[in-house]
Amino acid sequence: MSIESIIEQALQDGYLTPAMEAEVGRICDSVSELSIEEYMALDRLMGALLTGEVVAVPRKQFINVMEELVLTESITRVAEIEANSDRTLDLGDIAAYALNRLPPLYATTEEGANYQRQRARTELQELISTQVQEAITHNLNRPEFFPERQALGKSSNKETLSQVSSLLQSYAPNFEHQSSPS
Template sequence: MNIQAIVEHALEEGYLTPAMEAEVGRICDSAAELSVEEYMALDRLMGALLAGEIVTVPRKQFINVMEELVITETINQITAISQGEGCANEVDTDMQLDVGDIAAYALNRLPPLYATTEEGASYQRQRAQKELQNLITQQVESAIAQNLDRPKFFPERLPIAKPTEAEVVTHISTLLESYAPQFEAQNHPVGATN
C-alpha cells in the first residue's frame, strides 16, 4: 500500500492504526526521495490529525492479566532477595535486577491471559491465582537466575516506550520536515491565498 492509499483509507475510516503508521514510516525510511503526491498526502494526514478528523487508534485496547501477575511476583521476589530472604543463590547486593528483563523472560514462558473488560480481567486473575500461581513463581525464579547469570554487555540498550498521540504527530511532522524541507515554501508561498 502506498502513502496516498493509507491516507485515503485513514480519512475514510477516521482513524490511523499502528500498522498504518508503521507502514508510512517504513515507506518514508526506505524511499530515496518521496514524490510531490506523497508529500501532499503526508501534509494532508498531518492536517487531519491536528484537526481531529483522524484519530490514532490506541495500541492497546485489551490487557494481558499475566503481565501484572508476573510483574507483581517479580517485585515480590526481588524485594525478598534484597532483604536476604529466601534466595537460593548468593546475590551480590550491588547487583541490579532489571524488573523488565525478568518479567519479559518469564512472560515468554507463560500462557497469556487477555481480557477486554474489567470482569474478564477479574476472572483471569482468579483463574491464574488458582491454577497458575506455582508456574508463575517458578518462571520468575528462573528468570531471576537467568538475569543474574547474564553477561554485562550492550550497556547502550534503550527500553521500549509507548508513543503518545502527540509523539505520533511529532513523528509525522519530523518525517515531513526531513523529507520535504522546502515543500511549504514551494507549494504555499508566503502571502499566497487559497
C-alpha cells in the same frame, strides 16, 4: 489498602501498576473529600513520577492479566533481592523472560480480567512463581552485554509530566481549588 500504603508501595518498588492506579481511583471515587495526608501522598507520587523514581506502567484497551501477575511477582522478588544484596536487576528483562514461558490471559472487561486473575491464582500461580524465579536466576547469571542498550518505552520528561497531570486531574480534580486564599 489506603492511598498512602499504595503510594508507599509504588515508591518502594519504583513502579505504579495499573492495578495500583485503579485502586487509588476507586478510593478517590468512593470518598467525598480526601484528607491532607492523602493529598500529600498523591503529591509525593507526582514528584516521584516526574523524577523517574516511579515509573507508571501504561494502561491498554485490553490487558494480558498474565503481565500484571508476572510483574507483581517480579517486583516482589526483585525488591527482596535488591534490599538484601548489592545486586541491581532488570525488572523488564525478568518479566519478559517469564512471560515468554507462560500462557497469555487476555481480557477486555473488568469482569473478564477478574475471571482470568482468579483462574491464574488457582491454576497457574506455582508456574508463575517458577518462571519468575528462573528469569531471576538467568538475569543474575548472565554477563553484562551491550550496556549502552536503550530500554523500550523510555518516556521523555514532557510525556511524564503529561501522565502525572492526567493522573492528578482524574483522581484529585479539586486539589488546587481547596486552598483558601491568604
